[in-house]
Amino acid sequence: MQEIKFDDHCEQFPVAMAYVPWQRFDKMYEDLEKAYCIGTIFPELNKPFTGRRCVS
Amino acid sequence: MWSYEKRLQFPVNIKEPNAKLAQVIISQFGGPDGELAASMRYLSQRYSMPYKEVAGLLTDIGTEELAHLEMIGAIVHQLTRNLSMEEIEKSGFDKYYVDHTVGVWPQAAGGIPFNACEFQVKGDIITDLVEDMAADGTTA
Amino acid sequence: MNNKEQMLRDIGILDFTLIELALYLDTHPYDTNAMEYYNHYNRIKTQLEREFSRIYYPLKLSLAESNQEWRWGAAPLPWEGVCG
Numbered sequence: 001m002q003e004i005k006f007d008d009h010c011e012q013f014p015v016a017m018a019y020v021p022w023q024r025f026d027k028m029y030e031d032l033e034k035a036y037c038i039g040t041i042f043p044e045l046n047k048p049f050t051g052r053r054c055v056s
Numbered sequence: 057m058w059s060y061e062k063r064l065q066f067p068v069n070i071k072e073p074n075a076k077l078a079q080v081i082i083s084q085f086g087g088p089d090g091e092l093a094a095s096m097r098y099l100s101q102r103y104s105m106p107y108k109e110v111a112g113l114l115t116d117i118g119t120e121e122l123a124h125l126e127m128i129g130a131i132v133h134q135l136t137r138n139l140s141m142e143e144i145e146k147s148g149f150d151k152y153y154v155d156h157t158v159g160v161w162p163q164a165a166g167g168i169p170f171n172a173c174e175f176q177v178k179g180d181i182i183t184d185l186v187e188d189m190a191a192d193g194t195t196a
Numbered sequence: 197m198n199n200k201e202q203m204l205r206d207i208g209i210l211d212f213t214l215i216e217l218a219l220y221l222d223t224h225p226y227d228t229n230a231m232e233y234y235n236h237y238n239r240i241k242t243q244l245e246r247e248f249s250r251i252y253y254p255l256k257l258s259l260a261e262s263n264q265e266w267r268w269g270a271a272p273l274p275w276e277g278v279c280g
Contacts, residue, residue, distance in 0.1 A: 018186070025220060025230045028213075036066070036209045041216040061256050062271045063204060065212065069277040113222040120215055130275035 058119070065123040070134035075149035078135035079165060082152075085128045086162025086170035089191045095121035097175035097191060104179035132160050201278070203248045207255070210241035 013019060029035035029043060038046050084090045098118030105111040136149070136158045144153050151167070162170035176187045197205065217234045224230060249259035253271035260268040 018182075023220065023224075025224065025227050028233065032209050032213050033205075035216075036212050041213050042220075059256060059258075062253070062268075062274055063208065063255055064274045066208065067205070067277065068275070109223050109225065113219060116215070116219055116222055120219075126275065130277065133275050134277055 058122075064127050064130055065120075066127055068127055068130040068134060070131065070137075073137050073139055073143070074135050075139055075143060075147035078132050079147070079149060079152065081128065081135065082132050082160075082163060083165035085125065085132055085160065087164035087168075088174035090162070090164075090170075091121050091125035091128055092162050092170055093174045094118075094192050095125060096172065097177070097188065100175075100177045101184045101188070104177070105184075106181055110181075129160050133158075200248075200252055203244060203252075207241060207244050207248060210237050210244065213237050214241060 023042070023044070027043065028041045029038070032041065035041040040046055086092050095118050098114045098121060102111045102114035102118070105114055139149070139158070144150050152161075152163075155161075164170075175191065176184070178184055178187075214234060214237055217230055217237070221227065221230055221234060245255055246259065249255055254260040254267050255271075257268060260266075262268070
């Protein structure tokens with residue numbers, strides 16, 4: 001699958017469409033038990049639901 | 057083709073039953089955005105997914121949702137274990153109990169039975185993925 | 197936590213890590229770095245599962261080879277929990 005650098009080509013994307021930035025493998029939690037309890041091994045995907053909006 | 061593992065994806069060990077809580081949590085079992093709907097949504101959408109990688113991903117996510125379903129089932133089961141008749145009446149669990157006793161039946165918290173109308177399969181990649189995000193984006 | 201519980205916990209942690217890596221690799225099939233992690237943890241998990249199945253009970257059907265008693269049915273029901 002072709003990798004698209006979203007940020008570099010923002011202006012080339014047509015309007016009125018939705019985009020999801022491409023995930024890159026950067027690092028995993030070193031403590032895998034902690035990751036197991038959080039629900040993801042990827043720190044960038046740890047977004048707890050607060051009832052109103054996600055924590056970024 | 058599937059195979060089963062005899063363990064929960066994450067352990068569930070509930071000490072005190074709580075039938076009131078069980079009646080809310082059961083929505084995550086058989087409600088519109090519950091795990092059963094999630095699993096069936098992904099596993100049904102994959103046939104018309106034009107990209108092989110994404111069809112594979114939908115299969116793996118749909119499979120993981122079944123593991124989630126089992127954990128939620130365990131939570132509901134353990135919350136309704138060893139209830140007295142008094143607790144059943146007092147907690148309002150009696151309306152469920154009359155039809156299902158302490159069996160775990162896929163329904164929403166409001167009593168609506170699990171139903172394929174709770175998810176959508178349109179055969180269009182964007183439509184289907186947007187539906188996935190709406191249903192599963194925050195509660196996975 | 198006794199040895200059995202600790203082993204189950206470790207298998208759970210490893211399997212969760214592997215599922216996460218697999219979901220990532222599904223859409224990033226040429227990421228060799230992620231693949232190295234997957235291979236590493238998968239080897240540990242496979243060995244731990246075999247060991248657990250040998251000492252306690254088989255976690256999957258492929259590990260359920262039996263002699264006197266059918267071991268697959270001897271395992272506790274996962275949804276009952278340890279307090280059950």
